[in-house]
Structures are given as C-alpha cells and as structure tokens.
Amino acid sequence: MKVLSIDISKCTGCRACEYACSFKHTGAFNRWDSRISISQFLEDFVFIPTVCTQCEDAYCVNVCPTGALSKNYETGVVEFDPNKCILCKQCTMACPWGSIKLNHMGREIIKCDLCGGDPECVKVCHAGALEFTEVEDMVMDKRFRSATKLKESVMGV
Amino acid sequence: MLKGGYVGKILRVNLSKNKVSVEDINEKWAEDFIGGRGYGTRLFMEEVDPNVDPLSEENKLILATGPLGSTYAPSSGRIMVITKGPLNGAIACSNSGGHFASDLKRAGFDFMIIEGKAEKPIYIWIYKGNVEIRDATELWGKTTKETDKILRSLTHPEAGTLEIGPAAEKLSLISNITFDGHRAAGRTGVGAVLGSKNLKGISAFGTESITVSDNERFAKAVYNARDILSKDAFSGSGGATYGTALLVNVINGVGGLPAFNGHDAFLETADKISGETLTKEYLIRAEGCDSCPIACGRVTEIRKGKYKGNKGVGPEYESIWALGAMCGVDDMDAVVMANYICDDYGFDTISAGSTIACAMDLFEAGYIRESDVGFSLKFKDPDALVNAMKLMAEQNTDFGKLLAKGSYRLAEHYGHPEFSMTAKKQEFPAYDPRAIKGIGLEYATSNRGACHVRGYTIAVEVLGDGDKNTYEGKATLTKTLQDLTAALDSTGICLFTTFGLKGKEIAELFSSATGFECDEQEFMKKGERIWNLEKAFNIKAGFTKDDDKLPERMEKESIKSGPSKGEITDLGKMLPEYYKSRGWDENGIPTPEKLKELGLEGIL
Structure with a gap:
C-alpha cells in the first residue's frame, strides 16, 4: 500500500503543492481550497506541510x-x-x-483523497519533501541517514 | 472580458487625502503590456510626469503582479515595483521574489498605486479587498525583520508583508523594499520613495481564487516547463544546492569577477567566498519563492568567530561579490555579516558593497582621510567592511550619510566621480564588462541604470556557447535578451526560469493562462514594446545618448591579473549597432516608424 510521506526537513515553503491541489480539485488556484497546507514560521524560516494522513x-x-x-x-x-x-x-x-477543513467559502468540507492514487502535490514537489511511496519505504531514507551516522561514528567507515 | 490570470482590479491609495479607491484593469493594456513591469510602466506613464522629483509627493509607486502569479506556473512569485527611481531619476522597475505577489492577488488586486504623502508614519492593511490606513509611529525605526513580525502580529499570522527599513526611512538612495522580512526589491533606491511618503509597510491577506483561461492547456504548459527546468544544471539542482553563489567560482574562473573596485577582475582566494563554502559552512536550508522548483534562497547562520550566532538569508552571488571581491575581502564571516546588516536595515547589497569598495579605493588613493571615516578603510580588511557597513546603516555621521547615497555621490563629493563603478549613477553588478563584452552593452543601455537582469547576456557569453571576448553579435544578443526579459518580468515569473525555458514555453504559459493568444514572436514584440516604453520615459526625463556609457575605468584601465589579464572594453564597438538593431536613430531615440510598429504612437 502506498502512502503520502512528508519529509519536513526538505520543504522549501514554495507552496506549489497547495496550488496543484486546489487546481486539481476545484479548477482554480487558491491555497485555502487546498487539502495540503504549508504552515510557515518565518522567524525561523521553517515550513511545515500538513495533510490528512x-x-x-x-x-x-x-x-x-x-x-x-x-x-x-x-x-x-x-x-x-x-x-x-x-x-x-x-x-x-x-x-x-486540522487536516479536514472547510473550503474558502466555508460551504464545503475538504480533505485529501490522494487524487485517486496519483497525488498532484507530489508531482510539483521538486524538493522531494512529498513522496507517494510504499508504506515500508516511508521511513527508510531517515533510517539510512541515521544509520549512516552510526556507521561512521561507531564503525569508523 | 478577462479570461484568466488576472484578478481584474487595481487598488489606489492616496496617502495625502487618506483615500482608497478601486478601479478595473484596462484589458487592452493587459493584452499589450501583459502585467507586472509592462502594465505597471504603462500605468505609471499615464499618471506621473517624468520630470517629478522622485522623493516628492507627486511621485507615485506601483506594485504590480503578473498574470502567472498565484498559480503553479514555475517560479511565479515575482512582484514588481515601478516608480521614478531616486538613485538616478530613470524609470525604476525593481523586483522581488517571495510570496507577496500571491498575497496581494488573493487579497483582491493585481496592482496597487501608492500616491501622495502621509503626514505621519502609517502602514496599510489589506484584508479581503478592504483597506485600512493605520498608524505606524511605533514601527518607525524598526528593522525589516522586526517590522515583518510586528505587521503580521497586528494583522493576520498568515498575511504577506511589505516593509522598509531604517535605510529607506532616512531616504537612502540605495535603500530597498523588503517583502516578508527577507526578500527584496533591491535596486534603484525604491525604498526611499516609500520612506518619503511615510509608508512603513503593507500587510495583505485574502482568499480570492485565481482562474486561468484553459485549465487543461495551462496544466500541460506548466508541467512541460517544470520538466524542462528539472533537467537544467542550475534550475534542476545547482540552485537549490549552492544558490546563486554557485557563480563565484564560475565567473572568477573566467576572470570576470570585478575586484578591488574594478582595478582587477579576479580574486585569487575567491573560493573562500564561494557558493561551495557557503553551502558547507553556513547553509541551514534552501528556501523557495512562490511555486518555485529552483529554491535558490539561502537560510544561513554564522557558526564561528566574532559574528557567531547571527542568522539570516543569503548572501546571493551578487551580494558576495559586492561586499566581498569588490572590496577585496575574502573573509566569508564578514561578508555574510555585512549582508545581514544590509537586509536588516534595507540596503541594496550590490550598491552598498560597491559603494564601500569605492570608499576603500578613494581611501587608498588618499582622497578620503582616516579622520573622515574614524578608522582605516583599506581593501581586503574584513573589519573595515563591517564597520563601514555599520556607518552606512546608522547614518549618524557625515561619512555614514554620504555612504548611504551610493558610490556616485560619494565619489563626486571627493571630486573623483571616475571612482564610482556606475552607469546612470547605479552600481554595476558582478560581471566584468572588460572580460565579458556583451554585459557592458547591457550595463550601458539598461533603462534603470547598470544592471544584469534586464538582459542577462552571461547566460550565453559564459554559461552558454557564446564567445565572451568578441564584440560581434552582442548588439543583437543584448536586444533579444532585453526584450525577452521585459516580457517575462511582466508575466510574474522569475528570470531564472530562462535557464531552461525559451520564449516559446513562456508564451504558451501566458496564452493558456490569459487567453491572449500569442506565439513566441508576438511575445518578444510585447517585450520590445515595453522596452521602448521605458526608454520613452527616460528620454522625457532628460536622459540622452551621453548617459548610455560605462565607467571610464572599464575603457581605460586593463584587467591586472587572472585569466582575462590585459582585457579592456570599447563600448563604441557595440553601441551604434545596438541602436540600429533597436530601430533607433544614431542618438538612441526611437524613430516614429518604430513607435508606430509597436503601437506606441504619441508616447514621446
């Protein structure tokens, strides 16, 4: 089974995912109609994508x-x-x-439907923060990153 | 009827009368001048006498978005600032990335006209089409970063902001306009126009949707463009990994990195201030503007030395060059720190760095004395760089005030204007016109004064398959790139998309979004129309052929060292051909036939 995986450390805050999502679902560009949302913390320049999991x-x-x-x-x-x-x-x-929400008119419930198995947000995420991946692979990258550190510090190679 | 891309509304705020009004956008102008830089300039020329004093109540400032803004067209976060520039009195179009363009559109407006002058410091709050002019006395004197934070706390946590720093409040001729506390419309001193109007900032929030003319066709055009960009070395990965500073080693490697205020074009130790060094020792993460797959923005921190613990964004390639190589400084901590000071106070990093370099040059030549400055201001000295930057930032000494006017006024004050590396009083950027011939023509003919982003010939001359050493073909190259950029800037997408995209792909993005059908040729024609419009403004403002020139050092003093050692340039070998290729007379005035062809009859 595939899931939408998010690596917050890679998000550049460009919000292309929000535009892609709203355009796919509503035919218009509006971040308030996007199922996925980027919360920006400008003081620290940190950007956190959130979406229904x-x-x-x-x-x-x-x-x-x-x-x-x-x-x-x-x-x-x-x-x-x-x-x-x-x-x-x-x-x-x-x-x-806060991942199931109202659209910008406040007249419709909106939530992620994974675009029927071909999520639009992933297609525009050039930074690789969003991936549609097999569930067992979801944390593999992270596991390898931390394992690499251990390998270097403990095994010295 | 507008079919897509535009919101369709213009917001006018008159600060003298405390009055707000909303107008419809002119559809004919939208088709002819696109939006952004083009439409904004057309609108500006309709409303402002080219002979006004840039810092007077009569000057206006227009914020202009493009029809591709607030969509998923790649890198579509550009916002344009159009005004009569305080640095040189030419038509100023200064632009920035970030997210403010999309915030302004969502709040209900494609364009915003700011006119008149407020009696006391104010900020403007735009919320879903409604506008309030509010007191900003408490904000006056705050840095750009502080102002951004306070504006959002006073209005909406997810609002987009525009702000000026202390530099612009004190009417520095090299002050910028900052967006969201960290992106800037840097050049031509546009910040001072807002400073003169007592406008400290703008906050915008809205929930308006943007539609396009043909959804299916637009999606196809966007994914095609994104695919092309992902395959280019810079827009595909280099930009995100190294930022624009990737160019330090590249340009220095061909001997084209102006150094020591233009006495040289090569810095032996440039790697110490390179993009590679920046990534390795300072980078926290990459940041992207609205819808941008390139993400060249740098979030950085200084991790060692006396500036340890300072955080910010950048430096960009140009900033590293100006504050670094141009001053002969190869200490990255000092360069990054000086860049942070520029950002906090709201200075154009290119002009600020080049002005300090000019001051160092005048100091070493004996024209500026130590008693004028308060310390020794020599090339290569990292402390001198940061201390001079602080003097400029605070403007609390005569010398600091002089620095904040830019290198032309500084050098003129000391009786040696030839020490200022400017064209039309604006400091030229990080490419040496002696080593790279075409860029010199671009500096001399750019409508806003010396500039690399009106027609980035470097893409062909250094990064492409062109020959940087020859004069041949540079007139046509410069014209073509200037026209393309004028049109591109008007759509709202970033110049960096041209690392991959050609006029054809950009025209398709524009056509499918707006329904204004145009092929590559017609798109270029729009760009030429915009270029001639800007030129017409400058002619009316009193600019002549004599202003289309380079600093004499570029034509008299050859490069001292490096791969381009001995090179010099001769603008006269390109300029007449350039005028001819533009359909202008020998004095650089557009002919009536050319204006008619472009539909600009009566503009002059």
Whole structure:
C-alpha cells in the first residue's frame, strides 16, 4: 500500500503543492481550497506541510453522523461523500491535526483523497519533501541517514 | 472580458487625502503590456510626469503582479515595483521574489498605486479587498525583520508583508523594499520613495481564487516547463544546492569577477567566498519563492568567530561579490555579516558593497582621510567592511550619510566621480564588462541604470556557447535578451526560469493562462514594446545618448591579473549597432516608424 510521506526537513515553503491541489480539485488556484497546507514560521524560516494522513481509526469518521466519511481499507483512504454531508463541521473539530477543513467559502468540507492514487502535490514537489511511496519505504531514507551516522561514528567507515 | 490570470482590479491609495479607491484593469493594456513591469510602466506613464522629483509627493509607486502569479506556473512569485527611481531619476522597475505577489492577488488586486504623502508614519492593511490606513509611529525605526513580525502580529499570522527599513526611512538612495522580512526589491533606491511618503509597510491577506483561461492547456504548459527546468544544471539542482553563489567560482574562473573596485577582475582566494563554502559552512536550508522548483534562497547562520550566532538569508552571488571581491575581502564571516546588516536595515547589497569598495579605493588613493571615516578603510580588511557597513546603516555621521547615497555621490563629493563603478549613477553588478563584452552593452543601455537582469547576456557569453571576448553579435544578443526579459518580468515569473525555458514555453504559459493568444514572436514584440516604453520615459526625463556609457575605468584601465589579464572594453564597438538593431536613430531615440510598429504612437 502506498502512502503520502512528508519529509519536513526538505520543504522549501514554495507552496506549489497547495496550488496543484486546489487546481486539481476545484479548477482554480487558491491555497485555502487546498487539502495540503504549508504552515510557515518565518522567524525561523521553517515550513511545515500538513495533510490528512488517513487515520486507521479516524476521529472524523467516528464523529460523522451521516456516514459521509468512511475508511476504505483497500486503498487506505478516508473517503468523503459530499452527497451525505450535512456540513455540521463536527469532523473539523474532531481532527486533531486540522487536516479536514472547510473550503474558502466555508460551504464545503475538504480533505485529501490522494487524487485517486496519483497525488498532484507530489508531482510539483521538486524538493522531494512529498513522496507517494510504499508504506515500508516511508521511513527508510531517515533510517539510512541515521544509520549512516552510526556507521561512521561507531564503525569508523 | 478577462479570461484568466488576472484578478481584474487595481487598488489606489492616496496617502495625502487618506483615500482608497478601486478601479478595473484596462484589458487592452493587459493584452499589450501583459502585467507586472509592462502594465505597471504603462500605468505609471499615464499618471506621473517624468520630470517629478522622485522623493516628492507627486511621485507615485506601483506594485504590480503578473498574470502567472498565484498559480503553479514555475517560479511565479515575482512582484514588481515601478516608480521614478531616486538613485538616478530613470524609470525604476525593481523586483522581488517571495510570496507577496500571491498575497496581494488573493487579497483582491493585481496592482496597487501608492500616491501622495502621509503626514505621519502609517502602514496599510489589506484584508479581503478592504483597506485600512493605520498608524505606524511605533514601527518607525524598526528593522525589516522586526517590522515583518510586528505587521503580521497586528494583522493576520498568515498575511504577506511589505516593509522598509531604517535605510529607506532616512531616504537612502540605495535603500530597498523588503517583502516578508527577507526578500527584496533591491535596486534603484525604491525604498526611499516609500520612506518619503511615510509608508512603513503593507500587510495583505485574502482568499480570492485565481482562474486561468484553459485549465487543461495551462496544466500541460506548466508541467512541460517544470520538466524542462528539472533537467537544467542550475534550475534542476545547482540552485537549490549552492544558490546563486554557485557563480563565484564560475565567473572568477573566467576572470570576470570585478575586484578591488574594478582595478582587477579576479580574486585569487575567491573560493573562500564561494557558493561551495557557503553551502558547507553556513547553509541551514534552501528556501523557495512562490511555486518555485529552483529554491535558490539561502537560510544561513554564522557558526564561528566574532559574528557567531547571527542568522539570516543569503548572501546571493551578487551580494558576495559586492561586499566581498569588490572590496577585496575574502573573509566569508564578514561578508555574510555585512549582508545581514544590509537586509536588516534595507540596503541594496550590490550598491552598498560597491559603494564601500569605492570608499576603500578613494581611501587608498588618499582622497578620503582616516579622520573622515574614524578608522582605516583599506581593501581586503574584513573589519573595515563591517564597520563601514555599520556607518552606512546608522547614518549618524557625515561619512555614514554620504555612504548611504551610493558610490556616485560619494565619489563626486571627493571630486573623483571616475571612482564610482556606475552607469546612470547605479552600481554595476558582478560581471566584468572588460572580460565579458556583451554585459557592458547591457550595463550601458539598461533603462534603470547598470544592471544584469534586464538582459542577462552571461547566460550565453559564459554559461552558454557564446564567445565572451568578441564584440560581434552582442548588439543583437543584448536586444533579444532585453526584450525577452521585459516580457517575462511582466508575466510574474522569475528570470531564472530562462535557464531552461525559451520564449516559446513562456508564451504558451501566458496564452493558456490569459487567453491572449500569442506565439513566441508576438511575445518578444510585447517585450520590445515595453522596452521602448521605458526608454520613452527616460528620454522625457532628460536622459540622452551621453548617459548610455560605462565607467571610464572599464575603457581605460586593463584587467591586472587572472585569466582575462590585459582585457579592456570599447563600448563604441557595440553601441551604434545596438541602436540600429533597436530601430533607433544614431542618438538612441526611437524613430516614429518604430513607435508606430509597436503601437506606441504619441508616447514621446
């Protein structure tokens, strides 16, 4: 199974992912309609991408009174059916990450659907902060980076 | 009707009358002049007499975004500042990256006209199309970084900001306008225009969507452009890894890095201030402007020595050159520190560095005395560099005030204007016109004074397959690149995209976004139209052929050492051909036929 993996240390804060996401889902460019968001901390020049990580046991699914949100165990995606949504907004309060949200008009719930298995945000992330990768590979890079340090300091090669 | 790319609105803020109004954008101008630099200049010429004093209430300043801004077109975060430049009185278009262009568009405006003068310090808060003019007395005197932080705390945590630093407040002729506390429209002294209007800053926030004319075609054009950029050595990886400073070793390697205020064009120890050194010893991470895959921005810190613990952004290649090689300084700690001071106070790093180099040159020649400065101001001395930078920043001594006026006024004050490495009173940047012939023509003919980013001939002469040593073909090369850049600057994307993209790809991005169909040829024609428009402003402002020149040192004193040792230049071997290729007369005045061809009848 593939997941959207984020390496915050690589994010350059360019926000191309936000534009790509909103354009794909709404046909217009608007970072407030993007499912993925970059939070910028300008004092430290740190940029943190956040997006729905498709919880296994999702608060948003549990709190949804109409079944508009449901977990698809085959794709891993927490799916959203706008036809069943009554816009009670309970899901936006339940999500601990702020990753399920209202669009810029405040009239529609928006969340990441992994673009049906071909996420648009990944295509414009030249920095490699976003990758769509097999779940077992998700932390492999990090593991190798820290293992390399150990190799050098302990083994001396 | 506008089909895409533009929001369609212009915000006008009159600071004398405390009045705000909104106007529709002129669709014919949008098609003819694109947006950004082109549209902004057309609008400016409609409203401002070319003979106004740049620091008077009558001068205006226009902030201009392009139709590709706030989309995922690569590197589309450019914002243009158009005004009559205080440094030299020519048409100033100074531009910056960052995110402010997209913030302004989301807040509801393609362009913003700032006119009049506020009675006391103010800032402007633009929130979803609504505008407030607020008191900024408490902000006056703050650095750019502090101002950015305070503006966001006073308005919205995710607002974009514009601010001036103490340099512009004190009307330094080499002061910049800063965006989000760390990106700058550096050149031509545009900061002083806002300083003269008592405008400390602008904060903008909005949720407006940007649509394009043809979604499918635009997506195709964007992904094609991104794909091309990913394959180029600079835009693909070099920019993110080393930043623009990648060029230090490259340009020094061909003997084209002006040093010691232009007495030389080579620095033996340049590697100590190279992009490689910057990455290895100072870089924290790369930063990208809006939608930019290149990410040449540097987030850095000084990790050792007496400046240890200071953090900031940059330095860029040009800044390293000006504060480093031009002053003969190869101490990277000092160069990075001087760069941080420039950023905090809001100085153009190119002009600031070159001005200190000029002062060092005058000092060594005996025209400036130690008693004028307060310390010995010799080439190569890293402490002298940082201390001179502090004098310029504080402007609390006569000499500091003089430094803040730029090298031309400084050298003139001491009776030796020939020590100023300027064209049209603006300091030339980091490429030696004796070693690289075409760039000299660009410096001499650039509409805003000496500049490398009106027509970056280096891309062909050094980084491409051109011959940097010959005069042949440089007139046409310069004209072509100047026209392309004028059009490109008007779309809102960055000049660095031209490391990969040609006019064809950029025209396709523009056409598919706006619905104004244009091929490469027509796109170049728009650029030529914009260039001639700027030229017309300068002619009306009193500029003549005599202003199209290089510092005499470039034509009289040959390069002392390095790979280009012995080289000298002769502008006269390129300038007449340049005028001819532009369809101008022998005095550099556009002919009526040329103006008619470009649809600019009556502009002169």
